[in-house]
Amino acid sequence: MKRSYSRIAVIGAGSVGSTLAMRIVEDGLADVVLIDIFGNAARGKAMDILDSAPIMGHEQNIHGTEDYAEMRGADIVVVTAGFPRKPGMTREELTARNAAVVKDVSLKIKTHAPSAVVIMVTNPLDAMTYLALRTTGFKRNRVMGMAGVLDGSRFVQLIASELKVPRSAVTAFMLGSHGDTMVPALSCTRVSGKPIGGLLPPDKLAAIVKRARERGAEIVSLLGTGSAYYSPSGAVLKMARSILRDSREEMVVSASLDGEYGLSGLAIGVPCVIGKNGIEKIIQLKLTEEEKDAFAISASAIKGSIAQL
Numbered sequence: 643m644k645r646s647y648s649r650i651a652v653i654g655a656g657s658v659g660s661t662l663a664m665r666i667v668e669d670g671l672a673d674v675v676l677i678d679i680f681g682n683a684a685r686g687k688a689m690d691i692l693d694s695a696p697i698m699g700h701e702q703n704i705h706g707t708e709d710y711a712e713m714r715g716a717d718i719v720v721v722t723a724g725f726p727r728k729p730g731m732t733r734e735e736l737t738a739r740n741a742a743v744v745k746d747v748s749l750k751i752k753t754h755a756p757s758a759v760v761i762m763v764t765n766p767l768d769a770m771t772y773l774a775l776r777t778t779g780f781k782r783n784r785v786m787g788m789a790g791v792l793d794g795s796r797f798v799q800l801i802a803s804e805l806k807v808p809r810s811a812v813t814a815f816m817l818g819s820h821g822d823t824m825v826p827a828l829s830c831t832r833v834s835g836k837p838i839g840g841l842l843p844p845d846k847l848a849a850i851v852k853r854a855r856e857r858g859a860e861i862v863s864l865l866g867t868g869s870a871y872y873s874p875s876g877a878v879l880k881m882a883r884s885i886l887r888d889s890r891e892e893m894v895v896s897a898s899l900d901g902e903y904g905l906s907g908l909a910i911g912v913p914c915v916i917g918k919n920g921i922e923k924i925i926q927l928k929l930t931e932e933e934k935d936a937f938a939i940s941a942s943a944i945k946g947s948i949a950q951l
Contacts, residue, residue: 648671651713653722654764671883672717676688714755722763763878785920790824793816892914903926912926
């Protein structure tokens, strides 16, 4: 008998995972199984989220467990598990600690949810996405990382705030790594259809780009412990919606390249069409020479992280 609802497995019941689980059920998108090695924490958070269902007015279900076998039948598996980023720590410094976690989780996904689309959130995002792809053995369209949706949102927010325009008026792409070498595609950035270069002086635009790149670290510093979770969970929800509703939205995700942009052997943030099969198409933007150079530097940084694996 066909399930009444789609099903999403969220691995990791920390701040990102539990917030995402809440967003998914309150959006009415899918039922959720929240999995964490600390099963009682997952059960407690799932129970708390479920108790708010009558208040929020939805009929979705959520339960928590430490049993990875319960991801069976999931349409999407989101991996948020891993060690947190601490103040002063770069995403790359997390590589060695989180690689073992991601490899173990990926093998469990391969066993229990072999038909799922995988969305990686664990940092360093691009290297972990590539590791998950290699470990599961899935086709590359079914493994992606949450990268540019979040980074682009931060960039849009800063531009809209500076120009005092609606956020919806700003179109922007943040490419490359989900890290310090991310690349704003300024040649493609528009505000109400107008090129960004004609609306802000170069020094002001450079300052916004710098702050967008450092936004994650800024939040980490302010929080003291942990990192951002409201915006990352919102970014994953957007990706999951496009998959389950097959809306084929264009968004920047960390995708494995096989010749696109002249690269292969890595996952990196590029614009893609996202639908029921995961990555339906990789879009190749016409970048300026300066953007191409910056993108190559970003790719080199990611390959350095992958080499550590």
